[in-house]
Every structure is written in C-alpha cells, then in structure tokens.
Amino acid sequence: MIWDWSFAAAILPELLRATLVTLQATLYASLTALIFGFVLALLRRSGIRLIRWPTAAFIEVVRSTPLLLQLYFIFFVLPQYGLSLSPILAGTLGLGIHYATYISEVYRAGIEDVPTGQWEAAKVLNLTMPRTWSSIIVPQVITRIVPSLGNYVVQMFKATAILEAITLVELLGEANVIGAQSFRYLEPFTLVGLIFLALSYPAALGLRYLERKLHVRH
Amino acid sequence: MAPQQIGEYLRLLSSGIQVTITLTVVSGLLCIVVAVVAGVARLSNWRVIRTSAGIFIEFFRGTNAIVQLFWAFYSLPLLGIYLSPMSAAIIVLSLNAGAYGAEIVRGAIQAVPLGQREASMALNMKSTTMITRVILPQAYPAMVPPFTNLLIELLKTTPLVSLITISDMTFVGDTIRTRTGDNDTVFILLFVLYFALAICIAALGRMLERIPKYRRTPSTSRRQARVKHDLEVAP
Numbered sequence: 484m485i486w487d488w489s490f491a492a493a494i495l496p497e498l499l500r501a502t503l504v505t506l507q508a509t510l511y512a513s514l515t516a517l518i519f520g521f522v523l524a525l526l527r528r529s530g531i532r533l534i535r536w537p538t539a540a541f542i543e544v545v546r547s548t549p550l551l552l553q554l555y556f557i558f559f560v561l562p563q564y565g566l567s568l569s570p571i572l573a574g575t576l577g578l579g580i581h582y583a584t585y586i587s588e589v590y591r592a593g594i595e596d597v598p599t600g601q602w603e604a605a606k607v608l609n610l611t612m613p614r615t616w617s618s619i620i621v622p623q624v625i626t627r628i629v630p631s632l633g634n635y636v637v638q639m640f641k642a643t644a645i646l647e648a649i650t651l652v653e654l655l656g657e658a659n660v661i662g663a664q665s666f667r668y669l670e671p672f673t674l675v676g677l678i679f680l681a682l683s684y685p686a687a688l689g690l691r692y693l694e695r696k697l698h699v700r701h
Numbered sequence: 702m703a704p705q706q707i708g709e710y711l712r713l714l715s716s717g718i719q720v721t722i723t724l725t726v727v728s729g730l731l732c733i734v735v736a737v738v739a740g741v742a743r744l745s746n747w748r749v750i751r752t753s754a755g756i757f758i759e760f761f762r763g764t765n766a767i768v769q770l771f772w773a774f775y776s777l778p779l780l781g782i783y784l785s786p787m788s789a790a791i792i793v794l795s796l797n798a799g800a801y802g803a804e805i806v807r808g809a810i811q812a813v814p815l816g817q818r819e820a821s822m823a824l825n826m827k828s829t830t831m832i833t834r835v836i837l838p839q840a841y842p843a844m845v846p847p848f849t850n851l852l853i854e855l856l857k858t859t860p861l862v863s864l865i866t867i868s869d870m871t872f873v874g875d876t877i878r879t880r881t882g883d884n885d886t887v888f889i890l891l892f893v894l895y896f897a898l899a900i901c902i903a904a905l906g907r908m909l910e911r912i913p914k915y916r917r918t919p920s921t922s923r924r925q926a927r928v929k930h931d932l933e934v935a936p
Contacts (some may be wrong), residue, residue, distance in 0.1 A: 485780075540830060547853060548892050548900035550861040556892075560884045585931060592928045631932045641765035648864055655768060668775035676764045676772055684763040 491670040494661050498674055501657035502682075508575055508641040508653060516581025516639065517632065520586030527591060542584040550581045551645055558649045574646035582639050586632065593628040594620065630694035637686050641679060654678060710877060710890055717873030718894065724787075724869060725856045726900070732855060733848070735799025740806025741832060754803070755827045761800035767861050769793045773920035774865040790862040798855045809840035842910070846926035849906025852897045870894060 526538040545553070554577040557568065568576065597620055605615040647656040656670035742754035761769070773789040784792070813836050822830040863872035874891045878884050906923060 498921045544892070544896055547857070548869070548895045549857040549860040551863075552888065552891055552895065555871075555875070555912065556888045560888055563884055588928060589931045628932070635934070637708055644765050644767045645861070647767075658771075662775060667779075669779040672768065672772045676768045679765060679768060680760070680763045684759065687763070698852065 485669075486673075487667070487670060490665070490667060491674060494671055495674065497661065498654060498657055498671070499677060501652065501654045502678055503638070504571075504651070505643050505646070505653040508571060508578070508643045508646060508651070509636070511571075511575035512578035512639050512643070513581065513636045515575055516586050516635070519579060519583035521590055521669050522589035523583055524590035524594070527587060528594070542587060545581060545584045550577065550642065552620040553577050553581055553649060554645065554649050570646065570649050570651035573649055574643070574651050577649075578639055578642060578646070582635055582642075586635055589628050589631045589635070590624070593624040593631075596627055597623050626697045630690050630697065633686070633690045633693070637690070640686075641683055644675075706883075706886065707890065710887060713877055714870060714873050714890070714894070717868055717870040719869040720868055721856075721859055724790060724794065724859050724862065725852070725902075728791050728798065728859075729852050729855055731791065731795035732798040732802055735750040735795055735800025736763075736806050736848075737837070739799060739803035740810065742809060743803060743807045755921070758800045758803050761797050766793065766797045767864070768859050769797060770861055770865055786862070786865050786867050790859075790865065790867055794855060794858060794862075797858070798851055798901070801854075802848065802851055805844055805851065806840070810836055813839045814841055845906060845910045847930060849903060849909075849923050850927055850930060852902050852906070853928040856895065856898055856902060 494659045523538060523542060526534055527542065529535050529538070554574065557577045558570070558573045561568065561573075601619055601623065602615070610619070643653055646653055646657040647659065650656075652660065654675050658675045661671045662668040722729060739754045743758065745751045745754070770790065770793045773784065773793050774786060777784060777789070817835055817839065818831065821835045826835070839919045858872035859869060863869050863875065866872075868876075870891060874887050878887045881887070903923065
C-alpha cells in the first residue's frame with residue numbers, strides 16, 4: 484500500500500479540527516503549568532524548612548517518573564476518591580503539573596540569576612518587598628526566562644499527544660480513529676507528524692530569534 | 702495494601718520490569734552512539750554531512766516520540782518494512798533521545814578550547830585521531846551530567862511503548878489494575894519502581910563522572926546541567 488493523496492486530502496479537515504483540541508489542551512496545560520510552577524518556585528524558596536523540603540521532594544518525584552503514569556493515576560485512581568475528571572481536564576491537569584515542576588526550576592534559576600547587588604540596592608533605597616519584586620526583580624527575570632518558558636510550552640504542545648492514552652480525541656487520537664475505520668495508517672500518522680512539525684518547528688525558531696533579540700545570555 | 706499483596710504484584714510485574722530495563726539499557730547505549738555520531742557530524746566541515754545531521758536532529762526533536770512510535774509501528778509495515786514491536790520501539794527511542802543527545806555532544810565539543818584543535822592540526826593528526834584522542838576525552842566531563850538527565854528522560858519515555866502492545870512495566874501494571882481493580886496500590890508501586898530506576902541511573906552517572914582518567918577538566922553537576930537544560934531553547 485502506498486501513499487494515497489486523495490485519501491490524505493479527505494482526512495486533512497478532520498485532522499485539522501482535532502488540532503484545535505490539541506491547541507486547546509496546550510493552552511490550558513500551559514496556564515496551569517505557568518501558574519502552578521510559580522507557586523512551586525515560591526514554596527521551594529520558602530524560609531520554612533517544613534515547606535521547602537516536601538516541595539523539593541515533590542518536584543524531584545514528579546520529574547523522575549513518567550508522565551503517562553501520572554496521567555493514568557489522575558484518570559484512574561482519583562475517581563476512587565470521588566474526583567472524576569473528564570479526559571480534557573485530567574489531561575491538562577496532569578500535563579500542567581508535570582511541566583510545572585520543570586517550569587518552577589526555570590523561575591528559580593531566573594530569580595537566582597538576578598545579581599545580589601540588585602536586592603541590596605533595593606534595600607538601600609528602602610523599597611518595600613512588593614515594590615522590590617514588581618519593579619526590580621520581575622522585569623529582570625522575565626527577559627531572561629521568556630524564551631525558556633516558551634520552549635516548555637512547545638514541549639507541552641508535543642506532549643499533548645500522550646493524552647490520547649486517556650481517551651482524549653486530539654490529533655493523534657483522531658488519527659487512530661481514522662486508522663481503525665479505514666485500515667489505512669500511513670496517511671493519518673504521517674500527516675499528524677507533519678502537523679506537529681509544522682507548528683512546533685516555526686515556534687522553536689521564533690523562540691530562538693526572541694532569545695537572541697532579548698540578548699539575555701552569553 | 703497488604704505486604705503479601707505487594708509481593709504478589711511485584712512477582713507479576715517482574716517480566717515487565719525486565720522489559721523496561723532492557724529497553725532503557727539498549728536504547729540508552731544506542732542513543733549514545735547516535736548522539737556522538739550526529740553531534741560530531743553536525744560540526745563536520747562538509748556541508749552535506751552537516752546539513753543532513755541538522756535535518757535529522759531537528760526532525761526528531763520537532764515531532765514527538767509517541768507519534769514517531771505509532772508511525773514506526775503502524776505505518777512502516779505499509780511501506781513494506783516489518784519490524785517487531787520491540788525493535789521498532791528501540792529504534793524510535795534511541796533515535797529520538799539520540800537527537801537530543803547530539804546537541805549535548807555538539808555543545809560539549811564546542812566548549813573544548815580551539816587551541817586544542819589547532820595543536821592537533823599542528824601535530825599533523827588525522828581528524829579521526831583528533832576527535833577520538835583529543836576532543837572527545839576533553840568534552841567527556843561536560844557531557845556526563847546532561848547525558849544522565851537524558852537517560853532519565855529516556856526511562857520516562859519508555860511507558861509509551863505500552864501503547865504499541867509491548868508488555869513493559871506500565872503495560873503489566875495496567876493489566877493487573879484492570880484485573881484486580883486495585884488501582885492505587887498498583888500505581889504507587891509503579892511510581893516507586895520508576896523512581897528507583899531513575900535513582901539508579903543518577904548513581905551510575907555519578908560513577909561515570911568519577912572516572913579518574915578524564916577528571917582533568919572540572920565538570921558541571923547534574924543539577925547545574927538540569928538548570929542549563931531548563932533555560933535552553935531547543936525544540
């Protein structure tokens with residue numbers, strides 16, 4: 484069986500519609516990860532050991548165990564305790580928490596990267612803590628971390644394909660459905676790969692450009 | 702969560718544990734080979750080699766492992782290439798991780814001072830000798846910590862093979878779960894097992910870092926490598 488252009492053209496609209504689900508999952512998961520990652524970063528920097536250590540342990544465990552397993556856990560175990568989530572919710576939550584642990588380290592590295600002199604200067608100028616954060620620290624952190632955060636968003640976009648395993652019909656799930664109906668797997672999976680590449684590669688190039696433009700490293 | 706129950710689950714899981722370890726070790730070794738070849742090729746003086754290595758790297762990093770896996774499993778046979786699920790999984794995992802590893806190798810090689818290359822040239826070394834005897838040994842300390850992280854990432858990718866019918870740890874665990882309905886014990890056990898394997902890889906990495914022969918240049922810690930990785934923009 485070789486490549487069939489007319490079949491590929493016929494299934495493309497369906498796949499593009501499924502791409503919207505993928506993008507939706509990416510958006511929700513990114514927001515979850517960006518916010519929860521920030522919380523984790525703050526807890527990780529807490530002055531109280533009883534908060535700092537469990538947070539560090541949580542980050543380490545989530546980072547060292549497979550995402551698929553975490554998704555299964557959310558999707559199959561939590562309902563036993565009365566928390567039933569729809570595939571899209573379970574998926575974005577799982578994906579969001581998993582990447583939040585990565586992103587928290589980005590925030591942390593970004594914050595630690597601000598020279599101590601900046602903190603000292605803010606103190607000397609008698610700035611309040613909120614003012615120090617909002618006018619001195621955050622603006623410097625942001626330029627440094629935006630490309631890295633974008634990078635993780637792109638990775639999350641690619642990772643959404645795993646959500647197929649918890650029955651979310653996104654891009655890969657749709658390709659599977661088409662394959663099961665038509666017994667043609669070559670066109671759907673190839674197209675899915677190309678769609679992922681077509682979206683993630685330009686995004687990555689854009690981020691590299693942004694990184695150079697912000698000129699924050701080297 | 703009775704102790705004898707956990708023992709029973711572990712006994713049932715043992716075949717899956719073996720599959721996961723085999724997959725990780727074999728793909729891990731192949732990934733290192735792929736990474737070194739592609740990483741060195743990326744810096745080749747010949748444009749053809751440099752560009753093809755670049756396309757390979759960007760392609761495998763630009764799409765996702767799960768799509769590549771499904772493609773190799775479902776689509777390759779339609780092109781007349783028949784692979785067993787296990788070999789399809791090993792090929793995909795090692796090429797995918799190898800593409801990420803290639804960038805580690807490239808970065809580490811570029812960090813070796815240019816003078817070393819010039820000195821090898823002045824000594825009239827062949828370029829293969831220069832790479833294997835001068836450049837790679839010096840790039841080694843900078844490569845070990847990020848490679849350790851990469852192998853842990855590889856371990857974390859292996860559960861995806863359960864979706865193409867390979868009975869790895871996750872697959873067997875999922876089977877036990879559907880048979881017994883004992884979801885939480887099985888999954889917590891799987892978490893513990895994966896975490897233990899990740900710790901083993903980290904320990905192995907620390908051991909490799911200490912190989913005295915190569916300890917001339919200071920190496921970064923795994924944590925530093927991780928922070929660097931977190932801040933790096935790579936598709």
